Amino acid sequence: MTTVEENIDENATPAIDMDQLMEFVGKFVGDLGATVGAGNVMLGERLGLYRALATGPADARELATRTGTDPRYVDEWLRGQAAGGYVQYDAGSATYSMTPEQAFALTDPSGPVFLPGAFELALGALKAGPEIEQAFRTGAGYGWHQHDEDVFTGCERFFRPGYLMHLLTEWIPALEGVQAKLERGARVADLGCGHGASTLLMADAFPASGFVGSDYHQGSIESARERAAAAGLGDRVRFDVAGAQTLDERDLDLVTTFDCLHDMGDPLGAAQHVRRSLAPDGTWMIVEPAAGDTVADNLNPVGRVFYGFSTFLCVPNAVSQPGGYALGAQAGQAAIRQVVTDAGFTRFRKVAETPFNHVYEARP
Numbered sequence: 164m165t166t167v168e169e170n171i172d173e174n175a176t177p178a179i180d181m182d183q184l185m186e187f188v189g190k191f192v193g194d195l196g197a198t199v200g201a202g203n204v205m206l207g208e209r210l211g212l213y214r215a216l217a218t219g220p221a222d223a224r225e226l227a228t229r230t231g232t233d234p235r236y237v238d239e240w241l242r243g244q245a246a247g248g249y250v251q252y253d254a255g256s257a258t259y260s261m262t263p264e265q266a267f268a269l270t271d272p273s274g275p276v277f278l279p280g281a282f283e284l285a286l287g288a289l290k291a292g293p294e295i296e297q298a299f300r301t302g303a304g305y306g307w308h309q310h311d312e313d314v315f316t317g318c319e320r321f322f323r324p325g326y327l328m329h330l331l332t333e334w335i336p337a338l339e340g341v342q343a344k345l346e347r348g349a350r351v352a353d354l355g356c357g358h359g360a361s362t363l364l365m366a367d368a369f370p371a372s373g374f375v376g377s378d379y380h381q382g383s384i385e386s387a388r389e390r391a392a393a394a395g396l397g398d399r400v401r402f403d404v405a406g407a408q409t410l411d412e413r414d415l416d417l418v419t420t421f422d423c424l425h426d427m428g429d430p431l432g433a434a435q436h437v438r439r440s441l442a443p444d445g446t447w448m449i450v451e452p453a454a455g456d457t458v459a460d461n462l463n464p465v466g467r468v469f470y471g472f473s474t475f476l477c478v479p480n481a482v483s484q485p486g487g488y489a490l491g492a493q494a495g496q497a498a499i500r501q502v503v504t505d506a507g508f509t510r511f512r513k514v515a516e517t518p519f520n521h522v523y524e525a526r527p
Contacts, residue, residue: 200247201282203240207249208269208279212240216250217266220258272320275328280320287313288475295475304483307426307476308380314476315357315383322422323360325519330361331368334448334522337514341417341446345369349416352377352440354407354433355423359387359400365419366391366400375412377405407433414442421450422520424502425494426477428484434506438527447508447525449499453516456495465518469493499523 207213215221215229223238230237241259245252249269251260261269268276290311298305307314335342345351348371353362356376366374378384387402403410407420407427418437427433437447452469455461461470473492481489490498496513500523503511508525515522 204282213269217261217270220260222258275324277324284317284321287311287317305479306483307480319358334515344416345372351417352412353419357383361421366396375401377403377410379406408436412440415440419448425490426480428481429486430502434502438507449523452492454493454495456497461493
């Protein structure tokens with residue numbers, strides 16, 4: 164017979180290890196600082212505070228003068244930036260400065276490393292919090308096009324530095340025979356191109372080739388067209404409003420998908436369309452977020468970032484589309500291989516990787 168005392172013991176609060184509790188609270192404090200710090204990073208970028216400080220040490224009043232801002236606000240901002248390790252503080256002179264590495268990562272939107280873009284993407288995604296909460300309750304999707312404008316601009320500024328650093332120097336040379344084709348003159352389709360950063364990088368590097376970029380988001384394609392015209396590439400690049408399964412191209416030498424296959428509601432259908440669109444000796448380059456094949460493989464800082472973005476952006480977008488099949492941003496090589504081989508491709512291999520991306524080659 165069960166006694167009252169036994170019931171009480173069974174339901175008692177487990178003993179708390181205070182050291183483990185404080186360790187967890189410390190993790191939380193770091194996360195809380197990073198969360199509110201994201202907004203402060205965007206202030207620094209949009210107000211030109213980082214760029215101005217990179218020109219030389221300054222106190223709050225001097226930096227405010229350089230940027231046309233209020234010194235009291237700048238003073239508080241600088242203190243928080245120093246506490247977070249984003250700028251340096253010299254107690255003797257009561258001035259702030261930036262190391263070359265901090266300036267490199269925080270001040271140049273066109274450079275190979277530009278960290279504020281990631282925060283812009285994150286803050287833009289979080290604006291859809293109420294809608295994503297409702298999607299959790301109903302299982303409904305939430306399309307890419309429904310998000311705040313900061314998602315579109317932040318996404319480009321998040322991914323473009325990696326493309327600048329790796330696309331022309333590592334990824335394309337790793338593909339079998341592709342660089343030679345592009346140099347001679349090839350037909351290329353860049354699916355899910357967004358603002359066209361990847362398309363325009365390739366078009367500028369390979370003037371003998373022709374490129375078409377496509378995305379289902381009208382606003383992104385309009386921006387891509389404007390950028391092509393501004394870069395003087397409009398005669399060799401076309402941008403179409405089209406989903407991955409509707410682009411009407413055939414006998415392509417190269418199809419590329421940059422960080423978007425996992426966003427699609429029917430990735431198998433998209434892969435089958437790519438297979439039909441390629442020439443017999445064509446190549447599909449698939450760039451996806453770096454991921455292992457199991458949950459345990461992805462329990463690390465990079466996996467945490469991508470799972471977080473995927474919860475707000477990738478899975479809701481996939482669920483919103485016909486097919487309703489959501490790979491998620493941490494699908495891993497085995498899942499991508501399955502999609503590719505099910506679509507009829509006979510050759511598949513990983514050709515390159517970075518801390519944030521894996522690059523795959525698929526051939527008929």
